[in-house]
Amino acid sequence: MTAPRPTPTLHDVAKLSGYSTATVSRCLNFPKQVSEKTRAKVMAAIAELGYSPNFGARAMAAQRTNTIGAIIPTMENAIFARGLQAFQEELNAHGYTLLVASSSYRGDLEESQIRSLVARGADALLLVGHQRAPEIYQFLEAQQVPAVVTWAYAPDGPRPCIGFDNRASMRKMAEEVLRHGHRRLAMISAAFASNDRAVARRDGILQALEAAGMAPEALQVIETPYGIETGAEAFADLMQGEAPPTAVLCGNDVLAVGALNRAREMGLSVPRDVSIVGFDDIELAQVAYPALTTVHVPHREMGQKAAAALIRRLGGGGEIAGEELFTELRLRDSLGPVPV
């Protein structure tokens, strides 16, 4: 145990950065109103000092608030819902309250939500994916707030992960698609910016192509905002192109279900005319017709284990040990042989 440092104040940040407290405050609350240069200097001072905008709450939090925060990319469409529910059940069973914020897949919003949750006294955080500004990790370190990364796994990530390997999981699915004889593939993906899971899933497909001796050009990729309707539109675009794919790999089940719906509306039979597969195995996948072939993610196990790890850590259990969980292919009805 080291002695706690004196808690840094807004004045300390102003002094170190060379700006007024008003500017520092504006930087924190209305970052778009200050120049990039000012913001960079102020944020550097904040990171160096480990300043938290809401000292009162933070000081109080040193006594433990029994609140754990989670920042997820979206509350819509239930992709994170089941894992989060299991996370919450485990927390409640141990007397913790969960507070959730959703970043709408925006890095800037995620950062302000992390700061806000810490300022409100969150004892620990669940985060989704690795990719965020190093200042955020520095901030969490300075504030001594443990965090666990979920929905992704990397043994050497910036924080311990309890999650799964998105690239290897999607590669397995792509290999299964290739085994069915498909050679003209497409991917409908959520936007790659601020989403390391989406990038890893695409890379998994590309690895499978390479291992099969195919050129990366065999894969068309459409990035689209995330939703059933956007998945449907992306599918229509693909099928009306010059060389329509025979198999469409979707970055998640929500996009895949949109594609399935649109195929039906276009009079295409799945999988006879075209195969469609998803990722996540949320309930939508089983409800869809035909039932969706997808990658099953152990959402409940992940949520439960992430909660248990944070609870152990807060109880003095030492650093969190990361754990890789494993996905499985769920072969249902939407993947078939390549049309002849």
Place this chain on the structure above:
Amino acid sequence: MTAPRPTPTLHDVAKLSGYSTATVSRCLNFPKQVSEKTRAKVMAAIAELGYSPNFGARAMAAQRTNTIGAIIPTMENAIFARGLQAFQEELNAHGYTLLVASSSYRGDLEESQIRSLVARGADALLLVGHQRAPEIYQFLEAQQVPAVVTWAYAPDGPRPCIGFDNRASMRKMAEEVLRHGHRRLAMISAAFASNDRAVARRDGILQALEAAGMAPEALQVIETPYGIETGAEAFADLMQGEAPPTAVLCGNDVLAVGALNRAREMGLSVPRDVSIVGFDDIELAQVAYPALTTVHVPHREMGQKAAAALIRRLGGGGEIAGEELFTELRLRDSLGPVPV
């Protein structure tokens, strides 16, 4: 404006209730460890004094934290997801952060989450439905935390509502079902305890029966925990009974989709052999096959308006004016004439 009362402390609560501060604290943090009688006395003292467990955070919150809390019954299955997403978008556009807690449909958990969010400095709250202990409303009043009730509407409710009339909405659907000639009806509902929306929807069906001169016994009701699989099981139970219904009205789309799936597995054609309808019009309803006839709830409008009302209120705009929003029947493919 009245002068603020001195902030009550844990000691004040102990004094008034006649217990030690340790007992008061245990009562707040581990209510199951104290007797019902002790808890009642302590909670009465808390309500009378308007005590908030976390004075430090609350005092700070008097300066506004730009955080608004929402307590929803569940994060699973996306029933509350779309409304909440719209709520959050409107808040973010005005510089507010949303923190969400989920009560798993448990009144006791909801109460502790409300207290926790207020203690963490939430400026205002979104609540779902009216039904909760009067002490909670007294607590919010004492803490001067404005709250808006959503997913329900009553002009004389304990808090202003921005929502819809669950009873009238389900009555409209039941009338439509009766118009199709059905006389043996069943309802698959989420549990009625702590869920005034579920109760109101059942009452709407009973009103429609009464108006049609039918006995309430024409309606079989199955209560079940909420989920696709539980909806499927309830449907199987109904169809294997002595007088299976010709139309099954589900309290929400999630249960209805479970029923649809099970019908398909049982070799029943919907709506030729049996009609199934839902409530909510979440995305599941459109993805289901056949597409689900359901009650469309204006989720996005409700979330957006609830946020705007709270923001106005916090900006000094006076008491929140409730607003009734309107649902609509969405007649898709799962309701048909009574089988001959």
